[in-house]
Amino acid sequence: MHAVRLPEKGRVEQWETRKTNQITIGIVGSGGDGAIAAGEIMASAAAHEGLYCILTKSYGATIRGGETSARIRLGANRVHSQGDKLDVLVCFSWKDFQLFKGELELKDQCVILYPEGDVIQPDQLPIEPGLHPTVIRVPFIKLAKEEVGNELTKNIVMLGVLAELFDLPKKGLVAAIHHRFERKSKDLIDLNLKALNIGSEYAKNNIHESHPVNFFYTTSPPKLLMTGNEAIAIGALNAGCRFMAGYPITPATEIMESLTRLMPMYDGTVVQAEDEIAAAAMVIGASFAGVKAMTATSGPGVSLMQEMLGLAVIAEIPFVLVNVQRGGPATGMPTKSEQADLMQAIFGCHGDGFKVVLAPCDVQDCYDIIQYAFAIAENFQVPVIVLSDQFLGQRKASFTTLFPDHIEVAERKLPTETDLENYLRYKISKTGVSPMTHPGIEGGEYLASGISHLENGYPTSSYFVNEQQTQKRYRKASRIIEKYPLWHYYGQKGATLGLLGWGSTKGIIREAVHLCTTAGIDVVGMVPRILHPLPIDELQDWFSTLSNLIVIEMSYSGQFLQYLRSQMKLPSTLVHYKRSGGSLIPLGEILNLIIEHCEESVTPEQKRIVDPEGIFDLDKSPTVSMHLRGDIYEL
Amino acid sequence: MSSNEDQIMEKEETGNTKKPGYSAKDYKSPLKPIWCPGCGDFAVLNALQQSFAKLRLPRHKVAVISGIGCSSRIPGYLSTYGFNSLHGRAIPLAIGVKLANPDNTVVVAGGDGDLFSIGAGHMPHVARKNINLTVLAMDNRIYGLTKGQMSPTTPLDTYTSTTAYGSYDPPVNMVKYVLAYGAGFVARAFSGNLPLLTSLIMQGIEYKGFAFIQVLSPCVTYRGKAEYDSIRENSEVLPDTYDPTDHKSACEIGDIEDKQYLGLIYRNDNLIPYEDRIIEMRKHAQKGKVIPVGELINLYRT
Numbered sequence A: 001m002h003a004v005r006l007p008e009k010g011r012v013e014q015w016e017t018r019k020t021n022q023i024t025i026g027i028v029g030s031g032g033d034g035a036i037a038a039g040e041i042m043a044s045a046a047a048h049e050g051l052y053c054i055l056t057k058s059y060g061a062t063i064r065g066g067e068t069s070a071r072i073r074l075g076a077n078r079v080h081s082q083g084d085k086l087d088v089l090v091c092f093s094w095k096d097f098q099l100f101k102g103e104l105e106l107k108d109q110c111v112i113l114y115p116e117g118d119v120i121q122p123d124q125l126p127i128e129p130g131l132h133p134t135v136i137r138v139p140f141i142k143l144a145k146e147e148v149g150n151e152l153t154k155n156i157v158m159l160g161v162l163a164e165l166f167d168l169p170k171k172g173l174v175a176a177i178h179h180r181f182e183r184k185s186k187d188l189i190d191l192n193l194k195a196l197n198i199g200s201e202y203a204k205n206n207i208h209e210s211h212p213v214n215f216f217y218t219t220s221p222p223k224l225l226m227t228g229n230e231a232i233a234i235g236a237l238n239a240g241c242r243f244m245a246g247y248p249i250t251p252a253t254e255i256m257e258s259l260t261r262l263m264p265m266y267d268g269t270v271v272q273a274e275d276e277i278a279a280a281a282m283v284i285g286a287s288f289a290g291v292k293a294m295t296a297t298s299g300p301g302v303s304l305m306q307e308m309l310g311l312a313v314i315a316e317i318p319f320v321l322v323n324v325q326r327g328g329p330a331t332g333m334p335t336k337s338e339q340a341d342l343m344q345a346i347f348g349c350h351g352d353g354f355k356v357v358l359a360p361c362d363v364q365d366c367y368d369i370i371q372y373a374f375a376i377a378e379n380f381q382v383p384v385i386v387l388s389d390q391f392l393g394q395r396k397a398s399f400t401t402l403f404p405d406h407i408e409v410a411e412r413k414l415p416t417e418t419d420l421e422n423y424l425r426y427k428i429s430k431t432g433v434s435p436m437t438h439p440g441i442e443g444g445e446y447l448a449s450g451i452s453h454l455e456n457g458y459p460t461s462s463y464f465v466n467e468q469q470t471q472k473r474y475r476k477a478s479r480i481i482e483k484y485p486l487w488h489y490y491g492q493k494g495a496t497l498g499l500l501g502w503g504s505t506k507g508i509i510r511e512a513v514h515l516c517t518t519a520g521i522d523v524v525g526m527v528p529r530i531l532h533p534l535p536i537d538e539l540q541d542w543f544s545t546l547s548n549l550i551v552i553e554m555s556y557s558g559q560f561l562q563y564l565r566s567q568m569k570l571p572s573t574l575v576h577y578k579r580s581g582g583s584l585i586p587l588g589e590i591l592n593l594i595i596e597h598c599e600e601s602v603t604p605e606q607k608r609i610v611d612p613e614g615i616f617d618l619d620k621s622p623t624v625s626m627h628l629r630g631d632i633y634e635l
Numbered sequence B: 001m002s003s004n005e006d007q008i009m010e011k012e013e014t015g016n017t018k019k020p021g022y023s024a025k026d027y028k029s030p031l032k033p034i035w036c037p038g039c040g041d042f043a044v045l046n047a048l049q050q051s052f053a054k055l056r057l058p059r060h061k062v063a064v065i066s067g068i069g070c071s072s073r074i075p076g077y078l079s080t081y082g083f084n085s086l087h088g089r090a091i092p093l094a095i096g097v098k099l100a101n102p103d104n105t106v107v108v109a110g111g112d113g114d115l116f117s118i119g120a121g122h123m124p125h126v127a128r129k130n131i132n133l134t135v136l137a138m139d140n141r142i143y144g145l146t147k148g149q150m151s152p153t154t155p156l157d158t159y160t161s162t163t164a165y166g167s168y169d170p171p172v173n174m175v176k177y178v179l180a181y182g183a184g185f186v187a188r189a190f191s192g193n194l195p196l197l198t199s200l201i202m203q204g205i206e207y208k209g210f211a212f213i214q215v216l217s218p219c220v221t222y223r224g225k226a227e228y229d230s231i232r233e234n235s236e237v238l239p240d241t242y243d244p245t246d247h248k249s250a251c252e253i254g255d256i257e258d259k260q261y262l263g264l265i266y267r268n269d270n271l272i273p274y275e276d277r278i279i280e281m282r283k284h285a286q287k288g289k290v291i292p293v294g295e296l297i298n299l300y301r302t
C-alpha cells in the first residue's frame, strides 16, 4: 500500500506503510471531550486482547473541564516506557494541544485526526514546523449527534475510527465498553457499542486517505491492567496490612481510595485523618498496638510527617510510608512526576534516624515492593519509605500476572515466655532487633517513647546508653541489605558502558538497553530497588567492570548522584543526565547519550537498527539536536 | 536515686512469683516521678491508678498515651502499656492504638499546651468522630516542662518568661471548645479533689465514646503554691440537682469563666462510637462475596 503525505503545500511524497507491532497514540481535548475516558477504554481493550500497554494521563490546572490528554502506547511485546513521539494524534481542540505541546511530540510521519468542523485548516495546525503528517478530518460530533443520538459519545465514535484505521483491538473495545458500563446500565452499553460501530463504519466507507501506520499483533489471553497506586493497595493487603490512615493528596490519593473500598472486607480499618501528622501518628499507634499499618502521601505530606518518622525510628515501631512523588518543593507540580524527594527520604527528620528506603520501578513492582516494605518494617521494626512517583502511581499498565505468594509475609518478633520473665523492649541484641509486644499481651507491658531510653524503655539522658541504642538501631542496616538484595540488571553484564537510575526511570533505561543490545551496542543498565541502605558492595563490584557510567534521574539538583557520591567511589568517567520533573525523560535523549559515550563508535547500520524510523536524530550530536533535554554534565 | 533502683530490684525479685492484682499499687511502675513536690500531676497519677484498680482493668489491656510535657510523663509511672510520644500528638496516636484493638482501654494524658496549642487541631476531629478514648487535659495554665512560658490557658496579664509585660493572649476555655466540637462526655476536675477526680476518670473510661476531662492541675513551680487556694476559691462542685444530659445547661456552665464548675458537665449516651460504625461498615462491605486477598489481582483482569 502506498500513502500520500498530505499537508505540505505543493509537495506529494510516497512511502511504504509501516507495519508496526507497537503504536503510540495521543488524545487531547477538554474535559467534556472524553479524552481520558477514551484512553482508558483503549487500554482496557488492549489488555483484554493480551496486548501490553502503558497509559498516562495529563491534566491541566482546572479541576474539571480543563484540558486533558491521554497518551497510550500499545505493543505486542512488552513496552517499558511511555513511548517517545506519537504515531497518532487525535486532537479535539488545538487550543488544548498547545498546552501539552512539550509532552506530546509528534513523529515526522504521524497521523493526525481532528474534527471536521474545526476552524483551523490542515495547513495551519499549530505543530512543529517541518513534520510530514497525514491529516484526516472526521465529523466526530456530527456522527455522535446525528447517527448515535448523543453528542457525548464522540470519543467512542473516535475509538471506532481509530480501530478501523489502524487495526486496533476491536473485540477488546467491545469487551472494554461492557466492562466500563456494566455497573451503570444496559442502555449505556448499547449506546456506546453503537457509537463504536458507527465510528468504524464511517472510517471504512469514508476515509480513503492512505496513511503510514499499521498496527499488527496476535491475540493472547487477557492481561491485568492497573495503576501503580492500585498495585500498592492490593499489595499492602496481601502483606497483611489492616490499618491505613491518610490525608488526600495528588498523586497518592488512589491508594487510600482503593483501600477504603477493600480494607473493610478484610476486617481492616481506614481512617481519613485531619492532616498528615495525624495520619502518621495513627499509623504508629496502630502498629504499636500490633496491627500492620501504613500511610500514603506525597511530598508535602511527607514533610509534615518528619517528626513522626523520627518517633518510629527511636521507638522502633514498624511503619510503612508510601510517597508517590510529585514535582516540588511546596505545592510544586501536583500532577507531574519527579524524583527529588530522595534526600528527604534517606536523611530526612532531625537526629540520626535510620530509615529504609525502597523504590518500585514499574507498576508490577509496586505490588512487590510494598510487600517487601512490610516484611522489612515488621522484621526489623523500622520505618520503611516506599518512593513511588506520579508516573508509576497514576499510569495504567498491562502485564501477564502478579505473584501473590512470592514474598514472605513477615510476622513480628514476639517475646518468648523467657523474654517476658524480665522483659526488656529495647534489649541490646546482635541483630539490633529485640522482641516486641503490644497491648493485650500479658507481662509484656512497656513504655514506648520518643525520648532516649534504657533497654526497658524508661527515659535516660546517659550519653553512653544513647550511643548503645543508636548503634543498635543502625545495626539493622547490614542484615537488611543481606536479606533483601533488591536490584535489577538489564542487558549485557560485562558491558563497559553502564546506565544507572532508580524508580520509574527504569522504563527508559530498560528500553534503551534493549534497543542498543539488539543492535549489538554493548550497554548494561542497573536499577536498585533498595536505596537505603544502599547495596554498596554490589554497586562497587559493578562499577569496577565499567569504563563509563551514565547516571540518569529526574531531579534538578541531582540528588541521586550526590547521594551515590557520598557513599562510594564512582567510576572516573561519569556522565550525569538530570532534569527537573514535569516531563518524562525522552528515550531519544538517552539513546543519543549512549551512542555518544560508547567505547567503540556506533555504525550507521547499528543506528538504523536502534531507530528504524529515524525519529531520534541519532546522527546529530545531542547537544545541537535536542531542544527539550535534561542537563548533561560530563564529570 | 538509690532508693529508686532498690525499688526496681525488689520488683524484679517478686515479679515472677506473684501476679499483680488489682490494687492501686499494682498499676505503679518502678520509676519515681520527676515532678516537683506539690505538683498537681501526682494527684492525677494517683487517681488513674485508683480508677484502674476499682475498674479491675488488667494492666496489659490498658494503654496510656501522652505527648510531651511534665504531665505527659505520666505513662512512665504506670505499669500498663504506655507511649510517651511527641508534643501534641497523643490523640491521633491513641486513635490508632484504639482502632487497632478496641478491646483495650486507651487513656490520653497531656498538658494544656500539648492538647490545646500544638495539638489543638486534633481535638475537633477526635470529638466529632467520637472515638472511645478518655482524654485527661492536665491544665496547669503554663508550660511546665520548658520552664514557665505562657500556655493557651494562661490568664490575661500574667507575667511568664515569654510575657515580660504580662500576657495579652486571651486564654482558651477548654470545656466550651470541646462542647462545641460535639464531645459526648465533658467534665472538669481538680487535683485538689481526689475523690471527684477519680470518680470522673472512672466514668470517663466506662463511657462508650470520647470522654474529655479537664483537670485543673497546679504547677506550683511556675504558677506558685497559691494556685491551689485560688482554684479552691474560684471553683465549685456542680450541685446534685444539675442535669448533665441537658446540652443547653452544659453550654451555659461552659460559658461561665469567673467560676470553674467541677464535675460532670455533659453526658450524652446516644452517640455511636466510631468503632461501632466501623464494624457496621465492615458488615456492609462483606455482604457480597469476599475473595481471598491473594486473588484481589483478579479484580484487575480485563
Ligand SMILES: Cc1ncc(C[n+]2csc(CCOP(=O)(O)OP(=O)(O)O)c2C)c(N)n1
Pocket (backbone or CB within 6 Å): B068, B069, B070, B071, B072, B087, B110, B111, B112, B113, B114, B115, B138, B140, B142, B143, B144, B145, B146, B151
Ligand atoms: C515540636 C515541639 N515543639 C516544642 C517542644 C518543647 N516543649 C516540650 S513540652 C512543651 C510545653 C509543655 O507544656 P504543656 O503541654 O502545658 O505541659 P506541662 O509541661 O505544662 O505539663 C514544649 C513547648 C517539643 N518538645 N516539641
Ligand code: SF4
Pocket (backbone or CB within 6 Å): B034, B035, B036, B038, B039, B040, B041, B070, B071, B140, B144, B145, B218, B219, B220, B221, B222
Ligand atoms: S514544673 Fe510545674 S508542672 Fe512541671 S513538675 Fe514542676 S510543678 Fe509540676
Ligand SMILES: [Mg+2]
Pocket (backbone or CB within 6 Å): B069, B111, B112, B113, B138, B139, B140, B141, B142, B143, B144, B151
Ligand atoms: Mg501546661
